[in-house]
Amino acid sequence: xxxxxxxxxxxxxxxxxVIAIMIGFLGxxxxxxxxYAFLTEPLVAALPATGKLIYTAPAEAFFTYLKVALLAxxxxxxxxxxxQFWRFVSPGLYKHERRLIWPxxxxxxxxxxxxxxxxxxxxxxxxxxxFMSFATEEIVPMVSLKQYLSFSGTLLFAFGAVFQMPLVLIxxxxxxxxxxKMLRQKRKxxxxxxFLAAAFFTPPDVVSQIMMAxxxxxxxEISIWLVxxxxxxxxxxxxxxxxxxxx
Numbered sequence: 001x002x003x004x005x006x007x008x009x010x011x012x013x014x015x016x017x018v019i020a021i022m023i024g025f026l027g028x029x030x031x032x033x034x035x036y037a038f039l040t041e042p043l044v045a046a047l048p049a050t051g052k053l054i055y056t057a058p059a060e061a062f063f064t065y066l067k068v069a070l071l072a073x074x075x076x077x078x079x080x081x082x083x084q085f086w087r088f089v090s091p092g093l094y095k096h097e098r099r100l101i102w103p104x105x106x107x108x109x110x111x112x113x114x115x116x117x118x119x120x121x122x123x124x125x126x127x128x129x130x131f132m133s134f135a136t137e138e139i140v141p142m143v144s145l146k147q148y149l150s151f152s153g154t155l156l157f158a159f160g161a162v163f164q165m166p167l168v169l170i171x172x173x174x175x176x177x178x179x180x181k182m183l184r185q186k187r188k189x190x191x192x193x194x195f196l197a198a199a200f201f202t203p204p205d206v207v208s209q210i211m212m213a214x215x216x217x218x219x220x221e222i223s224i225w226l227v228x229x230x231x232x233x234x235x236x237x238x239x240x241x242x243x244x245x246x247x
Contacts, residue, residue: 013084020080024073032065035072042124043148046132051141053148064145071153075116078160082108107167115163116156123155123211130207155208158201162216166223173227180228183220190220 028035040053047053055061074081083105135141172178183190198212 009088013088017081017084020077021073024076025070028072028076029069032069036065036068039068039152043128046128047141048132048135051135053145054142055145060146064149067149078112079105079109104167108164111163111167112160115159119155119159127207165219166226169223170226170230173230180224180231183224183227
């Protein structure tokens with residue numbers, strides 16, 4: 001494919017992804033109040049009796065509902081978005097590797113949702129309980145809708161993104177860019193990078209950073225095992241093909 005053909009393919013993939021997100025947004029907007037209540041539940045549970053959610057601009061509540069619906073729309077459209085991504089990179093793969101696009105799409109979507117669910121069910125309760133513990137009779141938490149949505153949305157997408165690490169490393173392993181020996185040797189550098197990534201993707205507090213870095217460490221170890229298993233399977237397949245060729 002020429003450079004212009006790649007650009008045209010990229011444009012097509014982006015347009016289809018945006019259309020899928022807009023369809024998801026329109027569907028989610030019909031349930032915006034329920035989605036908003038679900039999204040704010042961890043914070044509401046941690047708020048003291050005197051705490052409350054507020055909005056400080058006339059249109060802030062309206063735009064908050066729009067953003068909540070968009071957030072839900074992106075999550076709902078994630079399988080289509082991931083399919084368009086893998087479809088764009090598929091021309092650079094061998095024919096037998098292109099057959100793996102659908103498994104990659106499925107696992108990308110699953111890992112993204114698992115990451116977001118982990119953030120919502122594990123990180124949010126601990127983080128908000130920690131933050132609200134600083135409230136006193138004189139210091140009353142009144143959280144802005146805009147600030148909360150920015151905080152929670154950033155964390156949800158960050159966890160969904162970093163949970164893609166095993167799949168990305170397996171993909172790079174199949175391309176021969178990395179191998180399990182390299183991943184083991186570079187483990188200490190990977191740990192440093194993971195903590196730096198956690199500091200970049202999460203808000204500036206130690207609790208959120210640690211709760212992102214720890215799953216990343218576990219996922220990295222799982223990735224090493226999966227890459228090793230993939231290499232073993234690939235070597236066995238090559239051995240079988242060579243045996244058939246010799247015979």
